[in-house]
Amino acid sequence: MGHINLQKLKGMKSKGVIIRLPEFTEKEIVGVCKACQISKQHQQPFSKERNVSKGILNVVHSDVWGPAQIATFGGCQYYVTFVDDFSRHSWIYHMRQKSEVFGHFQRFKNAVKKTTSWHVRCLQSDGGKEYFSDDFRTYLRKEGIRREFSCRHTPQQNGVAEQKNWHIVEVARAMTNEKNLPKSY
Numbered sequence: 001m002g003h004i005n006l007q008k009l010k011g012m013k014s015k016g017v018i019i020r021l022p023e024f025t026e027k028e029i030v031g032v033c034k035a036c037q038i039s040k041q042h043q044q045p046f047s048k049e050r051n052v053s054k055g056i057l058n059v060v061h062s063d064v065w066g067p068a069q070i071a072t073f074g075g076c077q078y079y080v081t082f083v084d085d086f087s088r089h090s091w092i093y094h095m096r097q098k099s100e101v102f103g104h105f106q107r108f109k110n111a112v113k114k115t116t117s118w119h120v121r122c123l124q125s126d127g128g129k130e131y132f133s134d135d136f137r138t139y140l141r142k143e144g145i146r147r148e149f150s151c152r153h154t155p156q157q158n159g160v161a162e163q164k165n166w167h168i169v170e171v172a173r174a175m176t177n178e179k180n181l182p183k184s185y
Contacts, residue, residue, distance in 0.1 A: 003036060003174035039173035052085055057118045059085035059148075062105070062125040063161035064098055065169070070183050082108050083164050085124075090164055101130040106139065122146040126158045 013021045053059045066078030076094040080101050083090045091111075093104040109120050123140065125131045127149050140147060150157030176185050 035177040061161040065165040
């Protein structure tokens with residue numbers, strides 16, 4: 001569950017979303033998880049403003065996270081996320097280099113097209129160089145996908161993708177801290 005807090009678990013149990021969950025004492029529900037406290041701290045919060053698009057895949061937010069201090073067992077130090085603005089459904093692709101973004105976007109777009117009847121209409125990303133290749137621009141133009149960019153070094157403008165990346169890192173950190181696993185995991 002990504003180290004979800006106990007109050008949310010209790011709410012999910014009462015709605016029948018989770019079954020066979022043990023009962024928790026009031027002390028456990030009110031208490032603060034040390035692993036979450038250490039792992040989920042932010043320097044500055046993102047704006048809570050939410051302009052959600054009117055349909056699935058009308059706007060897809062994307063961002064690259066990395067480099068990680070320690071590579072995965074497969075040698076990846078980056079990942080790229082694609083987040084649907086309407087549903088907030090997310091796709092994550094691990095990468096060895098930032099230059100792999102274009103190939104992963106093509107795979108993402110083709111997978112969505114094969115499994116649904118929806119088409120990506122707009123790609124929102126920051127001003128990272130990995131989104132500016134001539135091949136990438138030509139492909140988007142050919143596919144009729146509009147581009148929107150936030151200002152470079154202003155992560156708050158690309159908030160949906162940035163928040164997703166922070167969430168992924170926080171959850172991974174909380175789970176590894178809880179089990180005292182080494183950073184290599």
